[in-house]
Amino acid sequence: MAQPALGPAEAEGPCSTPLESPVHPVDEKPAPSRLVPAALQHIAAMYAGVVTPPLIIGQAVGLDQAGLTRLIAASLLIAGCATLLQTLGIGGFAGNRLPFVNAASxxxxxxxLAIAETSAPGHQLPVIYGAVLVAGAFCLAIGPFFGRLLxxxxxxxxxxxxxLIGVTLMPVPVSWAQGGDKEAADFGAMKYLALAAFTLTVILIVQRxxxxxxRQVALLIGLLAGTLAAVPFGLADFSAIRSAPESLDDQDDGEGEGGQGE
Structure with a gap:
């Protein structure tokens, strides 16, 4: 039986006009009531991943509290820039234009850590920075072809x-769980091990x-619970926060005066 001829609107399909075509979920822009909580959720989920690598690298190269703070700030800044690059894109060169939050790998x-161990003291970070730049250029060059290798x-x-990455990094958290300072007299004391076990248990329970x-912020919840549990036992040290300068300029002035006094 012959079908009736379709009109222009029907021939073009149900998505021919803006009134008839709903926005695809990928291109949908949620209302602020949904957008703001989702953004905070992304930030909370990626924060631990951005802060952990500079903490490990900073301690491995012997950075003080000020240097460690700058390294963490740099990691957060670059993660934000990479997120904007991925979300907004630059022409046809970079960026997938999807709401991806980039964290530190x-x-x-x-x-x-291997570079830090084999480099001369005081030069570990410059060597690491150079290696990262070379690796970044290499990844940028093979990026267009990597999809074919998946x-x-x-x-x-x-x-x-x-x-293998997790197993390789195990010595770092194990040392932290024992107190962090291998030269301390109470390194490996039961109080440190019990606090680490409690924190790990909270993370596993929230994750499960x-x-x-x-569930996505299980690591942050575990860190918060572990910190709160450490306070009544005197295992939480906030002296660095109380003695921190109000600005980096004040800190640089203090270091300069100390150097001149020496």
């Missing part, structure tokens, strides 16, 4: 690589039974 921590990286390969946003 843990894959480079192991080679950075078939050589099935879940078995990526899973083994991620597991939490839902949605709560």
């Amino acid at each position: 843990s894959a480079g921590i192991a080679p950075m 078939r050589f990286f099935p879940p078995l390969v990526t899973g083994v690589v991620i597991t 039974f939490g839902r949605g946003f709560v």
